[in-house]
Amino acid sequence: MKKNLYFLLSLLVLASVILAACGTPATEAPAPATEAPATEVPATEAPVMGPAGTEPIAFPDGGKTVTGAWSQEPDNIVPYYSQMSYAVWIAQLTLVGLGEWDADGNFVPELAVDVPTADNGGVSADGLTITWQLKEGLYWSDGEPLTSADVKFTWESVMDPANAVLSRTGYDKIASVETPDDYTVVITFSELYPAWQTLFTQGPNNAGSILPKHILEGQTGLESNAFIHQPNVGSGPFVITEWVPGDYMTLLPNPNFYAGRAKLDQVQIKFVPDPETALAALQTGDVDWYPDFSESDIETVGALEPAVHLLVVPGASFEHYFFNMGTVEGVDGQGKSDVDGFCPFKDIKVRKAITLGINRQAFVDSLLAGKTSVPATQWPNSGWTNTSLQPDAYDPDGAAALLEEAGYTLGADGIRHGDCNGTDTKLSFNFETTTKQIRVDIALAVQSDLAKIGVEFKPIHTPAGTFFGSYADGANMPLGKFDMAGYTTGFYPDPFSDNFFCSQIPNAENGAGNNNYHLCDPALDELLTAVNASADPAVRKTALDAAQKYIYDNYYVVMAYARANVLGYVDRIEMGDMSDYSNRNWNAEAWNVK
Amino acid sequence: MWTYIARRAIQASFTLLIITVLCFILTRFGSADPMAQYANNPNMSAADKEALRERLGLNAPLPVQYFKWLGLALQGDLGISFFSKQPVGEMIAQRLPNTVILMFTTEIVTVSIALLLGIISAVKQYSATDNVITAFSFIGFSMPIFFSALGLMLIFAVKFKEWGLPYMPTGADVWDKKDPLEYIQHMVLPVSALVIVQVAGYARFVRSSLLEVLGLDYIRTARAKGLTSRVVLFKHALRNAALPLVTIVGLDIPFLLGGAIVTESVFAWPGMGRLFWEYAQRGDFPVVLGVLLIISTAVVIFTIITDVLYTLVDPRIQFT
Secondary structure (H helix, E strand, C coil): CHHHHHHHHHHHHHHHHHHHHCCECCCCCCCCCCCCCCCCCCCCCCCCCCCCCCCCCCCCCCCCEEEEEECCCCCCCCHHHCCCHHHHHHHHHHCCCCEEECCCCCEEECCECCCCCCCCCCECCCCCEEEEEECCCCECCCCCECCHHHHHHHHHHHHCCCCCCCCCCCHHHEEEEEEEECCEEEEEECCCCCCHHHCCCEECCEECCCCCHHHHCCCCCHHHCHHHHCCCCCCCCEEEEEEECCCEEEEEECCCCCCCCCCCCEEEEEECCCHHHHHHHHHHCCCCEEEEECHHHHHHHHCCCCCEEEEEEEEEEEEEEEECCCCCCCECCECCCCCCCCHHHHCHHHHHHHHHCCCHHHHHHHHCCCCCCCCCCCCCCCCCCCCCCCCCCCCHHHHHHHHHHCCCEECCCCCEEEEECCEEEECEEEEEECCCHHHHHHHHHHHHHHHCCCCEEEEEECCHHHHCCCCCCCCHHHHCCCCEEEEEECCCCCCCCCCCCHHHCCECCECCCCCCCCCCCHHHHHHHHHHCCCCCHHHHHHHHHHHHHHHHHHCCEEEEEEEEEEEEEECCEECCCCCCHHHCCCCHHHCEEC | CHHHHHHHHHHHHHHHHHHHHHHHHHHHHHCCCCCHHHCCCCCCCHHHHHHHHHHCCCCCCHHHHHHHHHHHHHCCCCCECCCCCCEHHHHHHHHHHHHHHHHHHHHHHHHHHHHHHHHHHHHCCCCHHHHHHHHHHHHHHHCCHHHHHHHHHHHHHHHHHHCCCCECCCCCCCCCCCCHHHHHHHHHHHHHHHHHHHHHHHHHHHHHHHHHHHCCHHHHHHHHCCCCHHHHHHHHHHHHHCHHHHHHHHHHHHHHCCCCHHHHHHCCCCCHHHHHHHHHHCCCHHHHHHHHHHHHHHHHHHHHHHHHHHHHHCCCCCCC
16 A cells, blocks of 8 residues: 555656646747648749649748637538638638639639629620630649639539538529630529629638539539548648648648749648637737637737737628517518517607617727727628718717607606507617627617617627527517517628518518518618619619618618627738638738748 | 346446437527528528528427437447538547547546545644645635636746746647647646646545544554554555545546536637537537437446446445
């Protein structure tokens, strides 16, 4: 026994010594992990005569490497089979499309020579035929030529019923894809498809990677194919060479990238679920950038300057509050909800008063450090924004006057009440949203603002999984069992949305409808339908401006703030122009270290 | 003994069957809706969503879904993840070793320190040392794990670097899991965080168990025989006092396989806890059920092993 005790004690001492000795020396650099042999390959320009290589460029000794921390791991890389932003981000690094959106929201070519327009003959007069011209001398990372046949194969693969893609939206409107030569792709639609720019292209909310025919041809059930999960051949600036599930991913430069070899020699992505860890890791230099901070971290990250830089990019998605406009009767027999929304919201004066009664700029300034803005419409920060509209300023007196005008007078309890369709109704209603901290903070601010004008605003915070549940699951939003609700959405890069259509109101016959506003306004239906009446972006913009103004004038939604993407990065890296959330890796080939 | 084990195994298989039913029901009603994340996807039409629901098998009646899953599970096939489309068995196999290494190291360190602290506390009952040990172990015990984990990271990684001292990695770096030194380096903070929280329970257990034994007649007899206190303590007292510890450790081991959700998340440790948590949030039923099945099977098996071991270390217990 005595011997055993000594053995145990010795073990403990030994363990303590090991624990004490294994601190990281302050100067030690992380050892770069690489699988490929360390032979240096010279940088190349865009290949014209042949492929510059057949394998990803091995990481050279002392090469330029950066490590990013992402809060989630992509499930699949090919975005036809995933809806995760993280999948889109990796696709932007590895499997590109014909075009993409740059940091300013401009539609620019990628594998194509130029974006099709009516002027360059790319868009036919009737808008039904789109012709893309590919760059010459394109190669996959394995040295095989990338041609129009790959584009056609991509369409066939998406449309093949044997492949379980998440969505065929748009691709199912294509009647044929012709490839008169290796560089020309002629897409003919069976009906007008104004959002054609979102097909075969990479952008926020859409990712149309071109798939390699030479690898996937003849295979079906691609949803379970190893390539879909982890493509080992690519067309982007990098190629995935190693992926340890739940841990990290290593990407090395693609020798055949159309714009030339990426400036970095290696990119590693580590999956770090906790933003606090990422913050600590940025400070110790364990990671170089973290793109997943939330808006409530703006101040914390900003305080770490100059060692860690803060980058806030207001995007095209937005946080908005909206009124339940549902009616059991519907309008002209259509757009019926299962239940009626809160009666006073049918009055535009009440909706306007609530909008004027919330000091939106104040919470943008205090809770979001003034780094984003209150948008006027649901198409903020993009080329589709109706710039003639400005958000209403905070005006509690004006709001109170409007409520008086609408017949709602202050009661003894400080809450207004008045007649609504023959019933004395208190201006007291629930507001539903998720449990996200910034939503809790803002809801409290709104509650306090509205109390000042005699409106009782009662926030209910539900976990996102329940809040966004479906009609079949009995979730409140599709069932119409709420007064007011709030969440983030965005209509970009294609501006069209049927979220406002009468036909999309969820009810017993149409449980899958996506009109959570339960708003049926035939005039708005008509205005939004006009947005999709042409394939010409200029014509669509005019129509959308009118629709934006109509929603704005009718106070159907309260725009809270443009969602901002919050990044932290260490001083040594240069990431160039960062674009909107889902589109932020659009120029990864230009990333560099100082 | 073999008859005993066989009988327990038969009982265990029924227990497991009931557990699978309960897990299945809990997963379906307690976890997120796998379709919720698609609710606001502008690119997915209602038909797309319906097709996906059908593909995931969510339209079938629950009993059909259960028996389909059970039938495959009995053949060793835990199904395919809804989202990653990877076989669940493979996903678990990738993460299990990391969890086993992290959690078993934690258990060994915890039990070793707890034995040491428990013995000192019991032998020096009500002394200043006992009081200090008790106080500190309770502080550790009452600390939420995320607090101790982030606290350790802030001090030994961030602040140590700031002060120019050798500092620990946060776990957010990319490191080579084949290098034992790097592995140990990266385990120090998570293991410490877990030990701080867990050690108090065990230490108190050893202390009270030892105190109880030290008060028994045979210990007095041993002392009366003129044996040294050390021999009395380690040869006579501790051996009996440690017996209940075997049960506790034995029953804890299967839960170790479930990993530590918070610690693994904070230190970006690619283990079972994170796998479970990340996929449960998205309502990936096959992964959630797979992890639960592995853990419950381990619990059942280790209960039997513990019972058998107990009879081996304590001759007073007989198989019946």
